[in-house]
Amino acid sequence: MKEKKAWALNGFIALILVLALFGAGTALFIQLNIIPGIVLLVIGFILITGITIVQPNKAYVVTFFGSYIGTIREPGFWFTLPLSARKSVSLRVRNFNSKTLKVNDIEGNPIEIAAVIVFKVVDTAKAIFDVDKYEQFVEIQSETALRHVASQYPYDTFENTVGYSLRANGEEIAKELAQELQQRLTLAGVEVSEARLTHLAYSTEIAGAMLQRQQANAILAARQIIVEGAVGLVEMAISRLEKENVVTLDEERKAAMINNLLVAIVSDRSAQPVINTGSLY
The missing domain is CATH 3.30.479.30 (Band 7 domain)
Structure with missing residues (x-):
């Protein structure tokens, strides 16, 4: 199926025609012209079934004895095929x-x-x-x-x-x-x-375990950044000391300094420095 536009006429024109048929039929009926009067009234009642009102953002799908005639989308007062069935469809979001x-x-x-x-x-x-x-x-x-x-x-x-x-x-x-x-x-x-x-x-049955996994991954990622930064700081400190001849370090003392600096930087707690004031002897 594919949508197509249904035949529709201005509803006010059809309404005037229906009222004229009702008036003429009633007049003939009063004048005892019964059969012509009944015919006009029946035609008027048939035509009035084709009048419909379409609201904004709404459409009517028109079928006539099982056949799809078309769709009326334009809002307003319309006249379509009499004795047809019309099903409304909302076009709103x-x-x-x-x-x-x-x-x-x-x-x-x-x-x-x-x-x-x-x-x-x-x-x-x-x-x-x-x-x-x-x-x-x-x-x-x-x-x-x-x-x-x-x-x-x-x-x-x-x-x-x-x-x-x-x-x-x-x-x-x-x-x-x-x-x-x-x-x-x-x-x-x-x-x-x-x-x-x-x-x-x-899901609730694995939410706790997955939360711990996320926390562990976050801690590992943070530690990786800290270690990379600490190594850079230690390398810069030793390089500056040797370049400016502040102190001469042998390999053993250099290793001890690297160890102390890494412990102080990487530790998750504040370092407690121990000051060496010299020996008694």
Whole structure:
């Protein structure tokens, strides 16, 4: 099915015609011209069934004895084919908040994920005739697409690996989710405006262990930076001392100084200096 424009006439013209038929039929009926009067009244009642009012951001799908005639999109007062059935379809932008789904990421870790989908109907014929209850179709396909996208990526990348993760690449994941949803919902005449993750977390049974893993990785990364900085400071200190001839250090004393400086810089507690005031003898 593909949407097409239905035949429609200005409703006020049709209303004037219907009132004229009612007036003429009533006059003939009063003058005892019963049969012509009844015919005009019946025609008037038939024509009045074709009058419809279309609200803004709303459309009517018109069918006549099972055949699709077309769709009326323009808001206003219209007259279309009499005795036709008209089903309203909202053209407004709508939100769908998915349930919090429990899925496994690509590494097999159970996670909880949810998303909000912004969509609107762009083809009323497809929405009414190609799927059964397009709103329910949008919900089911949204949850299916969300499960599929979540299973293609890890929740987080703990090593310096190339690739996306659900936590660190929210924009890219949302774009891919919107694209997959659009492919699934084109059949229903629905356009996806936006898709965003609203909830992302490890499942409760592994949340504690994964939090400890994240903390450990953060500590290791911080320690690596501290060690790199400490080595640079020690190298600079010894180089300056030797360059300016402040003190001459043999290999044993140089090793002791390096050890003391690294302990003082790298330690997570403040160093307690011990001052050597000399020997008694």
